[in-house]
Structures are given as C-alpha cells and as structure tokens.
Amino acid sequence: xxxxxxxxxxxxxxxxxxxxxxxxxxxxxxxxxxMPGPYQNPSDWSLILVDDFSGTxxxxxxxxxxxxxxxxxxxxxxxxxxxxxxxxVIIENGLLRLIGENQRHPEAPxxxxxxxxxxxxxxTAGCINTRGKFNFTGGYxxxxxxxxxxxxxxxxxxxxxxxxVGLPEIDILEVLTHQPRNLYTTVHYGHSWSExxxxxxxxTNLPDLSIDFHxxxxxxxxTSLTWYLDGVKIGRVFRNEYxxxxxxxxxxIINLAIGGWELDPDESTIWPAYFxxxxxxxxxxx
Numbered sequence: 001x002x003x004x005x006x007x008x009x010x011x012x013x014x015x016x017x018x019x020x021x022x023x024x025x026x027x028x029x030x031x032x033x034x035m036p037g038p039y040q041n042p043s044d045w046s047l048i049l050v051d052d053f054s055g056t057x058x059x060x061x062x063x064x065x066x067x068x069x070x071x072x073x074x075x076x077x078x079x080x081x082x083x084x085x086x087x088x089v090i091i092e093n094g095l096l097r098l099i100g101e102n103q104r105h106p107e108a109p110x111x112x113x114x115x116x117x118x119x120x121x122x123x124t125a126g127c128i129n130t131r132g133k134f135n136f137t138g139g140y141x142x143x144x145x146x147x148x149x150x151x152x153x154x155x156x157x158x159x160x161x162x163x164x165v166g167l168p169e170i171d172i173l174e175v176l177t178h179q180p181r182n183l184y185t186t187v188h189y190g191h192s193w194s195e196x197x198x199x200x201x202x203x204t205n206l207p208d209l210s211i212d213f214h215x216x217x218x219x220x221x222x223t224s225l226t227w228y229l230d231g232v233k234i235g236r237v238f239r240n241e242y243x244x245x246x247x248x249x250x251x252x253i254i255n256l257a258i259g260g261w262e263l264d265p266d267e268s269t270i271w272p273a274y275f276x277x278x279x280x281x282x283x284x285x286x
Contacts, residue, residue, distance in 0.1 A: 001078065001156040001174065001255060034233045036140050036219050036226075038283040049134060049282040053096045058089060063128045065089060067253065072114070076107075079115040080154060080260025081123050083108035088126035088256075098126035098256040100153055100273035102265065115260075123265070126275075127255035135162050137248040139284035141172065142217030142228070148273035149210035151178040152265030154257035155275040157216055159250040165192055168247050170225065171200070173216040176262040181206045185218070185227040185235050189243040201227070201235025213278055220247050252280070 038045040051059055058065070065086040066075040076084045083105040090097040101124045108121040147155050154177070159170045167189055174184040183203045190196030206229075207214075217228040222245070225238035238244070256275040258265065 001154075001158050001169075001171070001253065001257065035231055036142070036217055036228050037221075037285070038140050039231060044286055045140070045283040046286050047281060048136065048139070048284050050279065051281075052094060052279040053091050053277065054094055056091055058091055058096075058128065060133075062130055062134045064131065064133065066127050066129070067255070068129060068131045073109050077109065077119065077121060078127075078255075078257065078260075079119075080257035080262075081120055081264065082125035082256070082258040083121045083123070084127045084255070085124050086126075088124055089128055090126075094278070096128070096254070096277040098128075098155075098254070098275040098277075100125040100148060100256050100258050100271070100275070102269070102271040117260075123258040125256040125258055125273075127253065129251060129253045131160075131162055131251040134282075135249045135251045136282060136284065137250065138220050138222070139282055140217060140219045141252070141280070141282045142215055143172075143254075143280045144213050144215045144278035145173070146213045146274075146276040146278075147175050147180060147209040148177055148256065148270075148275050149180065150268060150270040150273070151263055152258055152269040153177040153273050153275070154260050154262040156253070156255055156257065158253050159218075160253065161246065162249045162251050167191070167193070167196060168243055170218060170220070170247065170250070172218045172227065174261075175209055177210065178263050180208045180210045183209065183216075183229065183234075187225055187238050187243075189240070189246075199236070199238050199240075203229070203234050213276070220244075220250070254280075 032040045066084045069075045088099040105124045111120045156174045157172045160166045169188040171186040186200030219226045
C-alpha cells in the first residue's frame with residue numbers, strides 16, 4: 001500500500017522497476033541458509049511480539065482500528081474505494097478477519113478526487129495498525145494469512161517508518177485478487193513521495209493464495225532486507241545500507257483495500273470478502 005502518491009505512478013514503477021520471476025517451487029527440504037534468521041538460529045533471536053488473535057476482541061494494547069488517525073478522514077480512507085470501519089474487523093475462532101462488504105458505510109465521505117482517481121467510498125472494509133503502540137527497529141516479522149477470493153480486492157501487510165514522510169515503506173505482501181497466484185514484495189524509499197524509488201519483486205505461478213493459509217515475512221537487518229514465503233527466501237535482497245539505516249521506528253498495517261490499484265469489483269466478485277490472519281510475530285536479534 002503506497003502512501004500519498006498516485007496509483008498510476010505505482011503501476012509504472014511496478015512495470016519498469018520490478019523483475020519478474022516466472023515460477024516458484026516451494027521445496028519442503030529448504031536449506032538453513034534460505035530460512036529466516038529466527039528459524040536458522042533460534043537462540044540468537046527474541047520473540048518480542050506474538051498475537052494469535054485469541055478471544056473475541058482486538059488487543060488494543062498492540063493495535064488500533066483503521067489507518068493512523070492523522071490520515072484522511074481520521075484514518076477511515078486511503079488510496080482505494082473502501083471506507084474502513086471498526087465493525088469490519090472481527091476476531092473469531094482464533095483469526096483476525098477483515099471483511100469487505102458491497103455497501104456504502106453511512107459515515108463514508110462524499111466522493112472525491114485523490115491519488116489519481118475518483119474515490120467513491122461505495123464499499124466498506126477493515127484495517128488495523130500498530131502505530132504508537134508497537135513500533136520497532138530491525139528484526140523479522142511474519143504472519144500466517146489467507147487472501148480473499150475473486151476480483152476487486154487488494155489485501156496488504158506492510159510497514160511504514162513513523163516519521164513525517166513515512167519512508168521507507170516495506171510491503172511484506174500485496175496481492176491483487178484478480179491474479180491470486182501473484183505476490184508483490186517491495187520497498188519504497190526516498191526523501192519525499194514526489195521523488196522516491198522502488199525495489200521489489202513480482203512472484204508468479206504460486207498456488208492460489210486464496211485457497212489456503214501461507215506465511216509471509218520480511219527480515220530487516222542493517223545490511224539487507226529479505227522477503228520470505230512459507231519460510232523460503234523469495235525475490236531479491238535489498239542492500240542499500242543508506243536506506244536500511246533509515247528502516248527505524250516501523251509500525252505495522254494490515255488492511256483489506258477494495259479497488260484502488262486492483263480492478264474494481266464487478267458481477268463476478270464474491271461478497272462478503274474475508275482477508276484472514278492466523279497470527280503475527282516479530283523477532284529481534286539479541
């Protein structure tokens with residue numbers, strides 16, 4: 001999820017700056033070298049956050065509803081077509097479920113122009129973030145998640161630096177659900193959203209990510225940024241140390257966007273939609 005910039009710009013960035021891997025085979029006998037640090041050498045890492053979404057309410061010591069409150073419309077909107085509502089964040093059966101609905105929320109703002117498109121807010125969905133409650137610098141973050149099915153949704157699991165500009169932005173996962181076998185993993189960096197760079201990878205020919213749960217992670221070290229799918233390294237390693245030094249005071253966002261970078265819903269879209277999360281874990285080196 002990109003902040004404060006045009007959707008069209010992001011499409012151009014993705015087309016021209018991402019390398020594409022045509023196929024991925026997940027191998028059960030992965031070597032240790034390909035695994036995240038906490039799985040290679042558990043004694044060298046400490047688990048500093050684990051939320052398995054037990055009970056029936058969101059843990060408000062770690063999370064807040066919606067986007068940060070200083071974002072548009074008190075954090076209820078962003079660069080897509082949905083209005084974010086607390087009622088669309090459900091904790092049940094040991095899962096976080098963000099629900100996308102084909103209905104306009106009664107408190108949704110009037111349509112407006114933003115991020116290069118007309119934002120109608122004709123849909124309702126859910127989002128949570130850890131800003132100001134759980135910020136961290138460096139480590140490995142991972143979540144077990146299942147994507148919504150059918151066209152129209154843009155689920156994302158990402159992090160921002162808690163600063164005025166917000167860069168770097170680390171996208172642990174983005175999926176455009178009309179292409180459920182594709183996974184976008186990206187870092188955006190720069191001194192402003194008017195002049196920034198993107199480094200990432202589009203992984204294709206995966207299993208349909210809406211059928212089952214998978215783990216998605218990123219390891220943020222002083223010398224590298226590495227993404228993982230089901231415990232296996234994917235894509236490219238980011239090694240720009242100048243910007244890695246600035247991957248500090250990060251906070252987490254989990255959201256279900258509708259439309260935006262993804263195609264708008266149509267008659268084939270399945271409602272309601274569910275972006276499900278089994279757990280979130282964060283480790284840091286001792």
